[in-house]
Amino acid sequence: MKKRRVCIVGDIPLVVEFAALFLEKGFAVDARTNTSGAVELPHGIRRIVRPSQTTNIAVELTNIDLLRKRRNLAALESAIRPGIPLLSSSVTMTVAEQAEFVRHPRRLLGIGALPSLLQTDLIELAASAATSIETTETARQLFLELGKETALVVDSAGMVFPRILCALANEACHALGDGVAAQDEIDTAMKLGTNYPAGPLEWADRIGYGEVFAVMSSMQKHFDEDRYRPAPLLAQRALAARSKSTRPGAPQARRVE
């Protein structure tokens, strides 16, 4: 049987994480990252400029630059055949908003994609009012093949776990910025005092401060509530992460575990 082909575009390291998983499960993988330059892609992944017409599944993984996300979605959609599902990271932009950017929102489905979360056993899905039941079912089956349970949640800024996790990380940034305790003390306290699997700041580091900031900003915009205002320290760290990733010569890819 011919290998199924997945086309993955978006942010590093999400593209690398998803590409590695699909590759491991026997898919042919095409990938394009938002930042150009010498990003190492795992061996066996084809770097592409334009999505192939033989693509069976398209995945868009941009969380930070939403203008870029819009362009990526358009490029993916114009290349893939009708009926091919388009899975798009929807933690910083709702599926309903993204549906405005595509011609066939029936095949657009949101996924909860943040760096490092793919290591766990469940992925969240969200549909817009226009998403077809077939698209959702196809995605459910696909993730089952990839070894993931799925949870279908209502389309909303931050979905479920990214919303909780980023709010925790944001509060930890507020506490650190307010001088309540040192970074390691905050992480230690949360692990030992509440049995969290990781400290909120070490978790933010794993996800990326830029991503946490993007999720908070998106929630602040959607819910229009001050409780989602990104902590000043989070904003600083997000900016530092961005300048690091765009400065020539700076290491761009995070190590994939």
Added chain:
Amino acid sequence: MKTIGVIGCGTMGSGIAQVAALAGYDVLVFDASTDALGRGMERIAADLQRAVEKKRLDAAEAAVVRRRLHAHRSLNDLATSSFIIEAAAEDLAVKSAIFRTLDRICSPRTILATNTSSLSVTTLGSQTKDPGRLVGMHFFNPPAVMKLVEVVRGAGTTGETIAQTAELARKMGKVPVVCRDTPGFIVNRVARPFYGEALRILGEGIAPVELIDRIVRLEGRFKMGPFELMDLIGIDVNFAVTKSVYERFLHEPRFRPHPIQKAMVESGRLGRKSGKGFYTYE
């Protein structure tokens, strides 16, 4: 440092006394209520007995530990302690009165620690002539099991007091983290969104209780989801902590409690202890 005073013999006080005695200290335990004192000492004895039965503790050693614990019915009896940990009712007037007395009867070198989770260490320090020796020592429930102690620096607390408190926590087998006296300290503050966002996600109809818990367990690898955890802690207890942090932050919107919590408390659905919370228990 050889003798430790513990004030209050409820769940926290008796647990702290037990941990201190196990670490080799002589412990003077005071409670204003004779009943509470008796029950607390019995709780410690029963817990030590269980440890012996489970072979986690030698029977002879348990006997030695028990002999290190002394119940007292007068606060004056604790005056000779070199370190006093107050774990009385979470009430500013009660705690203030205790610290005013301790300030009068203890040696100026005695360190006075409060196990408060919701009151200001700085405010309690202001009740004494020397706030430099007053410090927060926040244990987690149950103290015999939980490794963390928040060592809370009030506005006047000296570095020496912080260092000695952290050292005592380590000797008691705990991991001290030093933090500034701010509402909720570290844990009770940073943990708020875990419950607050889960309640909002529920209230907005984004996912039901069971699904949110499953997502947090499987996607986040938490041992328990937010609703299972609120049921375990007690929805009333969780609501009280949230309200306290919200009040002390002068109504900062990030800490605003959720109407779902309030309705559940008012209808007696308090979690496991009442048989009904977000889930139903047999």
